[in-house]
Amino acid sequence: MLRGLYPGRFQPFHLGHLGVLKWSLEKVDELIVLVGSAQESHTLTNPFTAGERIEMIRQTLEENRIDLTRIMIIPIPDILMNSIWAYHVGMYVPSFSILFARNPLVIRIFKEAGYKTMIPPAFDREKYNSTLIRKLIITNGEWKDLVSESTYSFIKSIKGDERLKEIVGTDK
Numbered sequence: 001m002l003r004g005l006y007p008g009r010f011q012p013f014h015l016g017h018l019g020v021l022k023w024s025l026e027k028v029d030e031l032i033v034l035v036g037s038a039q040e041s042h043t044l045t046n047p048f049t050a051g052e053r054i055e056m057i058r059q060t061l062e063e064n065r066i067d068l069t070r071i072m073i074i075p076i077p078d079i080l081m082n083s084i085w086a087y088h089v090g091m092y093v094p095s096f097s098i099l100f101a102r103n104p105l106v107i108r109i110f111k112e113a114g115y116k117t118m119i120p121p122a123f124d125r126e127k128y129n130s131t132l133i134r135k136l137i138i139t140n141g142e143w144k145d146l147v148s149e150s151t152y153s154f155i156k157s158i159k160g161d162e163r164l165k166e167i168v169g170t171d172k
């Protein structure tokens with residue numbers, strides 16, 4: 001049984017993340033989606049709580065009829081020491097043998113810790129990136145099509161868009 005790990009902040013989870021997840025699931029039997037920076041929320045770069053991000057991911061998987069028995073979604077807070085981060089992660093998640101990531105720091109840390117790493121293709125990265133989505137939310141731009149229908153509805157239901165705008169002070 002082959003298990004993989006896909007870390008990210010997922011602020012918010014978008015269709016590029018979904019592309020990576022589907023691609024990774026073709027390579028392994030089970031995938032751990034690691035929700036990083038779990039301690040963060042209510043900031044410009046990290047507006048959503050770990051729990052909210054887990055809901056977005058889970059609802060998107062359900063919407064896309066992805067077998068949830070093959071996926072674990074696990075939150076993890078950051079630590080101050082990059083050199084031991086892979087071991088810290090190893091303590092929070094079931095064993096895995098392949099890392100899926102495009103973030104160079106993450107790849108480096110896990111390579112040094114002896115893990116096999118695979119770099120997924122970029123899925124329309126100019127369009128599908130969370131920084132752009134957060135910017136569009138703040139400026140009242142069109143971001144609906146960059147996330148799944150369930151993520152869009154979920155963010156609206158928790159008034160996550162209003163939260164983000166209030167944080168940066170552009171709601172007035």
Ligand SMILES: Nc1ncnc2c1ncn2[C@@H]1O[C@H](COP(=O)(O)OP(=O)(O)OP(=O)(O)O)[C@@H](O)[C@H]1O
Binds near residue numbers: 016130131132
């Ligand atoms: N469109 C995409 N195609 C392929 N990989 C992606 C895409 N978007 C993000 N990733 C990868 O998914 C992982 C988690 O990404 P992350 O949660 O940081 O999203 P992001 O869109 O890069 O967010 P932000 O803009 O807030 O930094 C990283 O390895 C990142 O490179």
Ligand SMILES: NC(=O)c1ccc[n+]([C@@H]2O[C@H](COP(=O)(O)O)[C@@H](O)[C@H]2O)c1
Binds near residue numbers: 008036079081103
């Ligand atoms: N020292 C640490 O705690 C450490 C090191 C590298 C990445 N991370 C986390 O892993 C996640 C990586 O995701 P991104 O690719 O979205 O940046 C982030 O939440 C990041 O903070 C944590």
